[in-house]
Amino acid sequence: MNNNWQLLIKYLPIFIPIIILELALMITALIHVLRHPHYRFGNKVLWIIIVVVFQIIGPIVYFAFGRGDDSRG
Amino acid sequence: MDDILTVQHVQKSFGSKHVLQDVDFSIPTGSIFGFVGENGAGKTTTMRMILGLEKPDKGTITVGGEPVTFGATKTNRITGYLPDVPAFYDYMTPAEYLDLCARITGIDQRRQRIAKMLDLVGLKPDKHRIRGFSRGMKQRLGIAQALLNEPRLLICDEPTSALDPAGRNEFLELLASLRGQVTVLFSTHILSDVERISDRVGILHDGRLQACDTLVNLHKQFGRSQIVLTLADGATAQRCRQALAPLAVQAQGTIVTVTYHGDYAATVSQILRALVAANIAPVSLQQENPTLEQIFLEVIGDAHAAHDA
Amino acid sequence: MRTLPTMLRKELLETWRTYRFLILAVVFLIFALMSPLIAKLTPDIMKMSFGKSLGIQLPKPTSVDSWTQFYKNIGQMGIFVVAIMFSGTMSQELGKGTLVNLVTKGLPRWVVVCSKYISLLLQWVVILTASFLVTWGYTAYYFPDHKTPHIFLGFLPLLVFGMFFLAVILFGSTLARNSYSGLLFTILVMGVLYLVNLFKAAQNYNPVTLIGDNMAITQGTKTLVKIAPGMAVAVAAAVLLVIGAVAVLNRQKL
Numbered sequence: 001m002n003n004n005w006q007l008l009i010k011y012l013p014i015f016i017p018i019i020i021l022e023l024a025l026m027i028t029a030l031i032h033v034l035r036h037p038h039y040r041f042g043n044k045v046l047w048i049i050i051v052v053v054f055q056i057i058g059p060i061v062y063f064a065f066g067r068g069d070d071s072r073g
Numbered sequence: 074m075d076d077i078l079t080v081q082h083v084q085k086s087f088g089s090k091h092v093l094q095d096v097d098f099s100i101p102t103g104s105i106f107g108f109v110g111e112n113g114a115g116k117t118t119t120m121r122m123i124l125g126l127e128k129p130d131k132g133t134i135t136v137g138g139e140p141v142t143f144g145a146t147k148t149n150r151i152t153g154y155l156p157d158v159p160a161f162y163d164y165m166t167p168a169e170y171l172d173l174c175a176r177i178t179g180i181d182q183r184r185q186r187i188a189k190m191l192d193l194v195g196l197k198p199d200k201h202r203i204r205g206f207s208r209g210m211k212q213r214l215g216i217a218q219a220l221l222n223e224p225r226l227l228i229c230d231e232p233t234s235a236l237d238p239a240g241r242n243e244f245l246e247l248l249a250s251l252r253g254q255v256t257v258l259f260s261t262h263i264l265s266d267v268e269r270i271s272d273r274v275g276i277l278h279d280g281r282l283q284a285c286d287t288l289v290n291l292h293k294q295f296g297r298s299q300i301v302l303t304l305a306d307g308a309t310a311q312r313c314r315q316a317l318a319p320l321a322v323q324a325q326g327t328i329v330t331v332t333y334h335g336d337y338a339a340t341v342s343q344i345l346r347a348l349v350a351a352n353i354a355p356v357s358l359q360q361e362n363p364t365l366e367q368i369f370l371e372v373i374g375d376a377h378a379a380h381d382a
Numbered sequence: 383m384r385t386l387p388t389m390l391r392k393e394l395l396e397t398w399r400t401y402r403f404l405i406l407a408v409v410f411l412i413f414a415l416m417s418p419l420i421a422k423l424t425p426d427i428m429k430m431s432f433g434k435s436l437g438i439q440l441p442k443p444t445s446v447d448s449w450t451q452f453y454k455n456i457g458q459m460g461i462f463v464v465a466i467m468f469s470g471t472m473s474q475e476l477g478k479g480t481l482v483n484l485v486t487k488g489l490p491r492w493v494v495v496c497s498k499y500i501s502l503l504l505q506w507v508v509i510l511t512a513s514f515l516v517t518w519g520y521t522a523y524y525f526p527d528h529k530t531p532h533i534f535l536g537f538l539p540l541l542v543f544g545m546f547f548l549a550v551i552l553f554g555s556t557l558a559r560n561s562y563s564g565l566l567f568t569i570l571v572m573g574v575l576y577l578v579n580l581f582k583a584a585q586n587y588n589p590v591t592l593i594g595d596n597m598a599i600t601q602g603t604k605t606l607v608k609i610a611p612g613m614a615v616a617v618a619a620a621v622l623l624v625i626g627a628v629a630v631l632n633r634q635k636l
Contacts (some may be wrong), residue, residue: 007426017612018415018452025408028401056412063405064466124486126636144632145490154486160479162392164399176388177487218483 022055029059038068075138076125077102077256083132085118092118094130094280100273102225105252107267108260109369110277116260117157119277120230123258124154136226149164150178153224153255157231159215163204167196167214170203171221178222190217192246207241208340216247220255225253229259233266245270264365274365276372284372289366296363300340302329303356316351317344327356385489389497397505407509409463413455414513418520421447445525449536450597453516456510457542457593461547464506465568470561471498472631475558482636488542492628499552499624505543528620529601536600543592546616548621556627556634585597589616 004042037044047050047066051058085093092115100106110116121127123134125146134141136148159283161170168187175183191198194213203214212235219227229248233241241263248257249270261267267274268288275285284291304310304327314324321332326331333340337360348355397403424447425440472495475481481494514537521530530536547568554567573591585591591612598604 007423011422013523014415014419018412018419021408021412021415025405028404032401056409060405060409060463060466063401126482126486145485145488147488149486149488152486154483156479156482158479159483160481162396162480164396170396173388173392174483176489177385177484179384179488179491222487 025056025059026051028071029062032067033062038066040068042066074101077137078258079135080123081133081135083119083122083129083134085088085122085127089113091280091355093129096277096280096282097273098282098285100226100256100327102256103253104273105248106259106273106275107259107271108258108275108277109264109267109365110260110262111134112262114277115280116277116329117230120154120228120258120260123228123368124149124152130257150222151225153219153222153227155212155215155219155227155229155232156257158235158321159211159218161211161214164202166198166200166202167191167217168198170214171218174218174221180222186221190221193217193220194323208235209237212236212240216244220251225256227255227257227259229257231260231262233261233263241266264369274329276369278373278376281376283376291365292363292369295368295375297332297367297371298337298363299361300331300333300337300344301359301361302331302344303359304329304353305326305356309353313353314353316347316353320344365381383493385493386497389493390500393497393501394504397501403505403509404465406464406505407512410456410460410509410513411516413460414452415518415520417451417455417517418448418524420451422524444527445521445526445530446597446601448517448521448525449530449533449600452514453536453540453593453596457596458512461543461593463532464547465551465565467547468502469555469558469564469568471502472552473558473561473564474626476556476634476636479636485636491631495552495556495624495628495631499548499627502548502552503545506548507541507629510541510544531602532600535606536596538606539592539599539613540596542613542616543589545620546589546592546623549620550625553623553627556630578589587611587615589619592616 017030030048032043033047039047042050047062050066051062054061079099080096082095083093084091096115096119108116108119117321118127123136123141125141125143128143137151139148141148145379153307162173165173171187171190172183175187182188188198194217196210196213196217203211206214212232216232221227232248233244236244237338245266248259251257252270257271259271271288273285273287274291276283284295286294302313304313307327309323310327311330313329314322317329317331320340323330323332331340331344341358344358421443425443433478435538475494481489483490484494518533550571551568554571555561555564557567558564572590575588578584579588579590579594586609589612591609595604599606599609605620
């Protein structure tokens with residue numbers, strides 16, 4: 001366990017930006033999922049799970065394939 | 074009066090389907106032209122050809138005296154187009170979208186022009202993006218972008234069919250208010266819209282323009298005016314029918330319908346004399362003016378008759 | 383010509399407001415950060431999973447491993463994400479009919495193609511350069527060795543490959559009516575190029591050499607001149623594809 005901590009501390013300058021970027025991507029996608037409840041397929045709950053559980057891939061898949069046309073009419 | 078648009082012997086087919094056989098008409102400057110036909114009659118295709126979005130197989134089209142060419146036609150400088158389902162960029166605000174259009178057309182003093190257009194169609198110049206717009210709002214933005222470059226010819230494809238009655242009313246009033254400033258060509262299958270605002274009508278059927286004239290002339294030519302008599306009972310109605318025999322008479326229940334061409338007064342006096350002679354007293358006598366719908370059916374009927382013969 | 387800056391502005395606004403630029407930037411930066419990290423951690427991870435039972439001594443990771451990771455991440459996953467993100471750039475406009483209004487206002491169709499291509503190129507150069515700088519900085523910090531002398535020369539082919547790859551995406555997107563068939567076209571082209579790469583004689587002329595030989599050039603075992611034909615082919619193909627996209631769009635029904 002001690003070993004892991006050492007690793008983490010040693011590479012903190014690299015872990016921190018990665019975590020920030022992943023969180024930013026996830027939150028952007030999450031907000032979009034919540035605010036635009038029209039999807040090309042799937043439903044809100046499914047997309048929340050995909051976006052939150054699958055880091056990086058989830059948001060990409062959502063923005064590329066899940067995001068629907070937003071217009072009402 | 075000059076013709077702002079002339080369409081000469083235009084033909085178009087998609088694959089083996091001959092959509093337009095021989096379409097030939099012109100629109101005088103300043104008129105509001107109602108383009109009528111069933112769905113799939115070729116109205117949209119004709120309009121897209123006028124805009125250079127579709128290439129005619131044969132025939133020529135001129136707008137403002139200049140020939141229309143396929144692709145980027147110069148005549149589009151003086152035309153405005155409202156597609157049946159206008160598609161915008163959802164991520165822009167209406168003002169941003171109009172700004173994009175204004176830059177492409179090369180309009181001076183964009184800001185004032187855009188503000189004026191938004192005001193005309195009743196959209197607010199705020200931060201709301203087009204993404205959340207209803208059909209009606211999109212249609213209004215559509216007319217704003219179509220009028221942005223102060224076109225001399227405004228082409229609207231089925232502008233009212235997607236709107237609710239209130240929106241339709243509003244839109245027709247807007248179109249009617251343009252009378253005198255812009256020549257309008259609009260297609261529709263709602264005949265009452267045409268009757269309300271247009272002064273000229275073209276009826277497209279079977280790939281040909283079966284009729285194209287002013288509303289007044291169409292009434293004269295195709296309008297079968299009718300006089301409707303109501304009688305006390307069925308037996309009297311039958312007697313009435315026999316009494317009026319030389320005329321075109323139909324009896325149904327207690328109703329007798331006389332179809333006539335020409336002068337109303339002359340026909341009425343003829344009917345009254347015959348009734349007095351036969352000693353029949355009608356409960357009521359009413360003049361029925363032909364509607365555009367009757368004219369439309371008449372025109373289409375003629376076309377079929379000519380086709381069959 | 384006058385409308386080109388207008389349309390470029392529209393394209394940049396679009397990629398910003400539809401989050402495409404943001405997603406690509408974040409994904410590429412994550413790839414860039416991961417590269418030195420994975421290189422550094424691989425021996426540790428091996429040790430942890432195999433424990434002391436691993437007989438052989440693992441070589442200490444170097445800057446070569448870090449850059450290898452970078453070119454693997456970007457050259458495989460990265461360009462795939464680019465293809466996914468941009469394969470709808472033209473096909474969506476054709477499918478929705480958003481160009482009708484603009485073209486009937488006098489917008490030349492070639493401007494549509496060129497503004498899209500320029501916008502794609504700008505994004506590629508900005509995002510790729512940023513990720514390159516990130517990997518460079520971290521690699522220099524964690525692996526202060528001299529095993530990768532030609533970092534810039536190795537990077538240049540990847541940059542040029544973008545010219546070709548984005549032109550393929552744009553051409554495929556112009557042919558298609560939805561983003562899926564546009565994506566399919568790009569995948570197909572890449573598949574064919576990798577098949578062609580099986581023939582040794584064609585390798586130096588093949589644009590995929592621009593994403594395959596980066597490490598050899600970085601380490602100095604292959605010279606840039608060797609793959610110059612591949613670069614020339616890539617640039618020429620890019621120009622032809624953009625001209626082709628204009629020709630296709632001129633015939634497309636809007």
